Amino acid sequence: MNPLRTYKTVSANKATVNKRWYVVDAEGQTLGRMASRIAFVMRGKNKPDFTPHVDCGDNVIVINAEKVVLTGAKMENREYLRHTGYPGGQRSTLAKNMKPTRLIEEAVRGMLPKNRLGRAVFTNLFVYEGSEHPHAAQQPQEMKFEL
Secondary structure, three states: OOHHHOOOOOOOOOOOOOOOEEEEEOOOOEHHHHHHHHHHHHHOOOOOOOOOOOOOOOEEEEEOHHHOEOOOOHHHHOEEEEEOOOOOOEEEEEHHHOOHHHHHHHHHHOOOOOOHHHHHHHOOEEEOOOOOOOOHHHOOEEOOOOO
């Protein structure tokens, strides 16, 4: 074997992960498109040392959640289902009756893995109504989306 062709696979772990903080302004952003980009960064897929079984993603702060846009008539017609756990306990809520922070959280949660890792990654999301957030000490960078 040629010694010049020895490549090592980089596998991140909890100790070697470099987590950054990003802030996203949801004003005028389409909900689904914004949520997919946020989930991509939270998962860590934008990093060269992405490891599928490790929480190597970044922390994301979403501000101005009340100004997010749903296209078409989704704000009036979109139903979100949940179940209480009891027989006949299915409940539905329209998008217009939900808190805007919950709307964004549900959209991002649906794009993460449905397992232990997905629940851990979801804790890296912070959604706020208004333009103020309590994470100034982390010096978050603004995340821009290409349109």
